[in-house]
Amino acid sequence: MLSRLLNFFLFLFFLSTLPNNISVIAATSKIELIEQNWPFNGIFGRFDKASLQRGFKVYTEVCSACHGLRHLSYRDLAGIGYSSDEIKVIAGEYEIIDGPNDEGEMFTRDAKMSDKFVGPYENDKVARLANNGAYPPDLSLIVKARAGGADYIYSLLNGYKDFPENFEAGEGMYYNEYYPGNQIAMPPQIEDDIVEFDDGTTASHIQIARDITSFLAWAAEPELESRKSLGVKTLFFLVLITIMLLGVKRKVWKNLD
Numbered sequence: 461m462l463s464r465l466l467n468f469f470l471f472l473f474f475l476s477t478l479p480n481n482i483s484v485i486a487a488t489s490k491i492e493l494i495e496q497n498w499p500f501n502g503i504f505g506r507f508d509k510a511s512l513q514r515g516f517k518v519y520t521e522v523c524s525a526c527h528g529l530r531h532l533s534y535r536d537l538a539g540i541g542y543s544s545d546e547i548k549v550i551a552g553e554y555e556i557i558d559g560p561n562d563e564g565e566m567f568t569r570d571a572k573m574s575d576k577f578v579g580p581y582e583n584d585k586v587a588r589l590a591n592n593g594a595y596p597p598d599l600s601l602i603v604k605a606r607a608g609g610a611d612y613i614y615s616l617l618n619g620y621k622d623f624p625e626n627f628e629a630g631e632g633m634y635y636n637e638y639y640p641g642n643q644i645a646m647p648p649q650i651e652d653d654i655v656e657f658d659d660g661t662t663a664s665h666i667q668i669a670r671d672i673t674s675f676l677a678w679a680a681e682p683e684l685e686s687r688k689s690l691g692v693k694t695l696f697f698l699v700l701i702t703i704m705l706l707g708v709k710r711k712v713w714k715n716l717d
């Protein structure tokens with residue numbers, strides 16, 4: 461019975477890892493992604509809050525110049541460990557066009573906790589104009605939207621190289637090993653010490669790439685931890701009930717032999 465139970469678990473474990481594997485295979489048909497051991501992978505996956513806060517800083521100081529996070533509200537930052545007072549200060553640094561007021565006019569006000577993240581551009585046209593015709597996609601769901609997920613984003617941020625000889629490079633494009641087609645309109649963003657982390661962590665290129673990727677993974681699925689812990693609880697419950705049912709079955713059928 462024990463070995464059957466074990467097999468059942470191994471099977472469940474296999475199922476839980478399946479979607480990740482499939483997407484990695486899909487993305488690696490050309491080039492292997494740089495695979496990282498993310499703390500949020502696996503059935504016991506958890507986010508590292510310190511890393512998320514550092515990643516948020518990278519987003520704010522670097523990526524938010526071109527990319528929005530329109531599915532997040534400022535109050536969601538409570539999920540990565542900020543207090544209400546801290547979030548009010550963070551939100552207060554942005555302005556929002558609201559209205560109309562009683563005079564029928566639109567007005568500008570400071571953002572509140574309940575507002576969605578303020579994006580960098582007024583509309584898609586302005587965004588393209590500022591980026592050589594390319595559109596910097598909203599990053600709220602990008603980790604879910606790309607095959608390879610977090611590994612792809614991490615690889616992309618580390619994938620800039622010089623153009624190989626004889627490569628027909630477009631105007632204002634950059635060579636990136638992991639981007640489909642290998643030329644991307646986004647300039648390389650990360651370099652050592654481009655931000656200064658409040659917790660004293662050395663802001664190396666690799667650390668920055670890891671932290672911003674973790675932050676984007678959280679942004680795409682803030683409920684990941686509760687989903688996984690519910691999954692684990694459900695598994696324990698199922699084991700318990702299986703054992704109880706087996707016991708009952710034995711007892712009921714004992715005298716029939």
Ligand code: HEC
Pocket residue numbers: 518519522523524525526527591594595596597602606613616617639643644645646647649650672
């Ligand atoms: C100067 C503007 C700019 C900044 C700053 C910037 N990006 Fe981009 N990003 C772009 C543009 C433009 C594209 C679209 C590229 C294309 O279509 O070729 C893009 C695309 C992307 C993509 C999508 C790639 C894909 O597979 O489609 C990701 C992910 C991304 N950026 C992440 C980041 C991260 C993380 C940061 C911060 C560390 C960042 N970007 C900072 C301009 C920027």
